[in-house]
Amino acid sequence: MGVRIRRAGASDRDLVVGLLDAAFMDDPVSGWVLPGEEYRRARHARLMGVFTDVTYDEGYIDLAEDGSAVALWVDMPAEPHPGEGDGEDEAVQVRQAVDPDNERVEQIARWTSEIHPVGRAHAYLWMIGVAPDRQGEGLGTALIAPVLERCDREGLPAYLEASNPRSRALYERLGFVFTGTALDLPDGPSLWPMWREPQQP
Template sequence: MGVVIRRAGESDRADLVRLLDEAFRDDPVSSWVFPDAEYRRRRHGALMDGFLDLALSEGYVDITEDGSAVALWWSVPAGADEDAEEGPAQLREAVDPGNARIEEIARLTGEAHPTERPHQYLHMIGVSPERQGEGLGSALIGAVLERCDREGLHAYLEASSSRSRALYSRLGFRFIGNAINLPDGPQLWPMWREPEPSGTDGGDTGRFA
């Protein structure tokens, strides 16, 4: 039986922030944004809340029925400017005004983001640490990719590790050529997916409640 997925809302905010905080606090990118571990422990949740706020207001958030995995998506129209000038600064001001790296990573990812064609943008996907490796992330992604295939929609994301890049490759995403190099930090790999009329090969795909 597939993983049951539902659309999350404002009432889920506290649980979602907690889940994202746990899933990403020790991630290489989060460790770059907040190099000091103790400061990261105190401020990382605010960054996750900022990302969630954007997804709830401008995109959509899918969560597994048991609350163990979450995905943040945007529907990006062709020609979107990604708020290239104001967005990164606004995010920094809202989350941690003294942390220039918040603005820098938002600016770098925005500059790399393709805008020629409309697409579904997977901004983040997090799985509770004790549930990782069970296929929940693939199910969350697969549910949206099935819709992309049915409706002829493209999809985009940035892989933050070689492991996630390999997973996304199996789901039909392809590296588009120029890695995002965080200064003195990890790389991100922009990846694009064309719709596949035959459907995805994502294994245990989800179903909506």
């Protein structure tokens, strides 16, 4: 489909955060991290804001020109750069920024960091969000496809964590394969780490 995509700039931050907030408000993992609808509505945008700011600092954000969908990407090196903080330090910082009294914010950040593959450079699709009234139109696929095409040209793998069965099925159609070990949240949903080897055109 003809989706016009551009790179998001600093002036798009509120749009990006709003899109992610709406897209993930009812996501099972968001519901586990921020239980209770009223509490989630009060804190969720703050969590999406932290994710957005980290991506602006460390990666890039692709945005559908009509503001209907957004993807957060980080190009990961084979090994962490010397001097970088470890995942646990970053998890504590996320918790302090979002809700210091909620240990689940720190736990999810730490656990996803622990399962993240190392040893090979790869493109990391941190999050992709589509406006709720536009879901099912193929916008997610259109937004992801150009990066996967670059990965294929450059021989670069890609990685993500699927947070619900519907998104997992989408990623499987795009060539991602479940790594075989899910992150099962205590008394909650699962995250499925998925890896995509570069494909020949």
